[in-house]
Amino acid sequence: MTRTCALIAVLLLAASAAVAAPAPTAATGAPAGAPGHWSVVTGETVSPDRDAIAFEVGWPGVSFSYLHGVSDRTDVGIRFDLLYSYENTTDTAFGFGADVPLRLVVNRSDLVSIALHVDPGLRIYSHNGGTDFMTRFPVGGVVGVQATPELRLAAAADLAMAINWTHTTFFEVGPQFGLAGEYAVDRKLMVGLNTRFGPRFITISGTGADLAFTVQAVVGYRM
16 A cells, blocks of 8 residues: 555656746747747747858859848848749849848747848849849848647738839839748758749830749758
């Protein structure tokens, strides 16, 4: 009887210790939704005074980004693009691009964050022996959800806007919607997927809407 009571006591102590133990943190080393739980495309920023780099590959090209955390809600960076299509179209062309992305988290809870971004930049395309020069100023918003400590999911809505200055001058605009996801491999490394789909319009008489889309794999590393 004494041994049974002792065994029950040991089991109760073990159970109470398990209940009292803190839940494991994410692979990023920060609680879900905390500023340290950084992202590239799912609605979180890089932590204050931290830097990150990101590679994106797919359609419409290959991108390299550098991001710097300005505050617990803001980061700024620079992105370079090697393009093999006219962005926001399905037309193939060779081009270069550069952007200065600015991201801001406007609301954050334990599991959900809402972020806004603006990405002013320029594009240079070479096609059929000619050169096109465009300036861009897309804006958008992202709602990110911390599905698990390692997995972030997001829904996004963007408004792509650009002006072509060479040959025929025109204004380009198009709403785009998509989903994204990122998986934190460890505190510094993450992998993911980013998508956008929507119509694209230009102010040239007689032209209709084109299907615009972006599908890119993402690899991010925080230094």
